[in-house]
Amino acid sequence: MSEHDAATQPPTLTRAERLDRLPFTRRHGRMLGASGIGWALDAMDVGLISFVIAALSVHWQITKGDASMIASAGFAGMAIGATLGGLLADRIGRRNVFALTLLVYGLATGASALAGGVAMLIALRFVVGLGLGAELPVASTLMSEFAPARIRGRVIVWLEAFWALGWILAAVIGTFVAAEGENGWRWALAIGMVPAFYSLVVRLGMPESVRFLEKKGRHDEAEQIVQRFEESAGIEPGGGGASAAGDSGVDARGTSPSAAANPSPSAAANASPSAATNPSPPAAGTEHRESIWSRGLRGRTTALWVVWFCINLSYYGAFIWIPTLLVDRGFDLTKSFTFTLIITLAQIPGYAAAAWLIEVIGRRWTLTIFLAGSALAAGAYGMADSETMIIAAGCALSFFNLGAWGALYAIGPELYPTAVRGTGTGAAAGFGRIASLLAPFLVPVLVATGTQVLAFAVFAGAFALAAAAAFTLPEQRGRALEE
Template identity: 40%
Template sequence: MGITKRLGEMPLSAWHWRLLAIIAVGWAFDAMDTGIVSFVLPKLMGLWNLSGAQMGFIGSIGLVGMAIGAALAGSLADSMGRKKLLAATMLIYGLGTGGCGLAWNYESLLFFRFIVGFGLGGQVPVAVTLMSEYSPDKYRGRMIVLLESSWAIGWLAAAVISYLVIPQYGWQIAFFIGAFPALWVIYVWKAIPESALYLVKKGKLQEAHDIVCEIERSAGIPCGAMPTAGETNVGKKTSFAFSQLFTGVYLKKTICLWILWFGLVFSYYGIFMWLPTMLVKAGHSMVQSFSFVMWMTGAQIPGYFTAALLVDKIGRKPTLASFLILCAGSAYFFGHATTWNEILLWGCLMSFFNLGAWGLMYTYTPEMYPTEARASGTGWAGACGRIGGILAPIVVGMMFTGPDKFSLVFAMFTGVLVIIGLNVLVLGEETMNKSLEETGGE
């Protein structure tokens, strides 16, 4: 039995949960860094006398870094290995986040936010690829959505830190706390293995076999036989040109994923990076706005768990499309909410469905490409998404010129979410319970 089949048919074990936990810590700090910025912006707006356009650029410059980091790290991970790139990108964004705490003016903060974005954008496609390649076929969707759920934990941590720490100790300390991944990377390097599927592609059968045997022992099953070159993809294509993403069976997949990523990232960063500021400008106090966002962030966690429950039962395509359409409806009503209860209800539902959709998107994307292109295909889709994220804060900054524009901004997000939901229904394909060989066309 080949390495891919052994990994795909493996029962879940403590080994899988440990790998998930290790990667999830880095993912949570990724979210915490992004969240801290959204809470720091209202403070800096007064402290540094920033305009709406300048605040938009603080959010967008990190996304420029994310786009470059996602494309570059994804491609490098397919040639150099998942583990090396995961560690390198984690170190970069950890150091960059610490640098944000040392920023002395608007320009220096922009520089450090670009560095942070480069590391964050690079980590995501590599981490999700590694987790996908070690997850059993039957549970792969659930494991990736659970990995993405750590984003909500990171955002919640950012909200708590911002609520409790920033008012008393200043905004810099929040960034210093967010620099923890620069230390966590030491443990990551020692604790996680290289992707066995990547090793097979590079002809390192013995090393891949040893790793899979360790997982099998953790699951309480006998170690499988050492595969021969004929039972694996050794000797087959090990490189994948960017242009191939737009040829043959990959063209439809790439178009679907790029539209999905662009729209979902646009809606997320446009809504959540501006949300505390928009609520303040709409007439709520800063304390009220932080409170609203904390509740909305908490709603993300059951959103992820619901997505994790459904993704391996009713499928990727119907679950993802449903979450996107329901998020669109919630965004529309949130934009027209006037009372405290309405803001809280529709805001929590919008957050529930939006972040559940993110977990589903991360499950879906790496399943579309073969091993030699999985990280780069995911990275380029992520890069396209970050373009949406770059534009979103700027667009919101230009549109939101007063409280009367609140409903207009969220009507725009409603339209975007409906479009990408229909995109999944029309162009998407179902991948539930299929091996990575089947879904990726290996």
């Protein structure tokens, strides 16, 4: 082969590049649906506890301290679970950890329905939190590694939007089940066992991350998964691929037949191992593992941790306590839960707006704008003095806060290379859960000191700090995930 012929051969594509070039297919949709259902069940469980606490304050006359312990036990488990889940995802696989977390928190939630006292409920909520905390960053990492690069951010916001569906379901269950009689809260928690059964669907039906499989030297499995996604897009594996790559005679590996048969020395030297048909697995102990605190990553890690901490403090401080605070202001359980349901419905348009903006103005600006909007809405809710103002400001808080969550989950996995992607997203989530652990204790103190106004002023300040930190994160819109 002449130098001219070698120079004109199409470049070899890695499997990651082959996934990035695909359109959004039915297989992507099924994976998004499977991940999203797990995400919604997670949100349902987190949301249910706010209604359970309000119900127990009426039926068991639990103190504010007991209520704080019940909520914080779950968040303590989430802090540990998020960190361990990310580490495990980088070692045993994203799919395996995703399924395991669903099983753990589903069974523990069902057991919580049988709790005979506050102490047992607190212990079980900690176990629930272990599963909940690990599931979210792992699910977003797995989905981000399959989503086409040009719409990756939007896909992750769609995934995060399932949170709204789960929280709405929690509000419906809380309003029509938890509020019904002395044991209504038990039946509400019993419904939370659904994730335990759904974990089997996840384990059997979802593919493992191609990037993870390649890092572990499991190239045959990785190739089969990529080929199935290419088939779903109408590209014949091992054949022409013109629908995605143009009429260049490029096969499913991104290599022309002639180049594959007669590779040039330079092409062979530059070919990525992950793109080869049967590459050799890396030797044990030779895999490079960059730290999330290395020079190139420490700045983004710090900013991401600040955003996670502040958004957790404000979100869980507000939404875990809203039903109880409404009861304290004189509304009965049914009216308090109905107000909360209406406020929760505003999450859906918030996610929709974030999903559109994230690919139009980028991740950084979307996250910053929605966090700033959350700060203003939190301040307005703190000063709300009528039913109309409570609902209006609450809906605005739901809209901006959950839109910010969607952008945050989209930007997190894009900040790290494959070897530490699960670790980076999990560690940030774990650090954020420390704030969610503190929030349930903080709210009663702030309300007792300066009424609801002071509590929501603190939340507004935390949102503003998160917005400032978000603005320092690098913009990753349209870029391929780092290897």
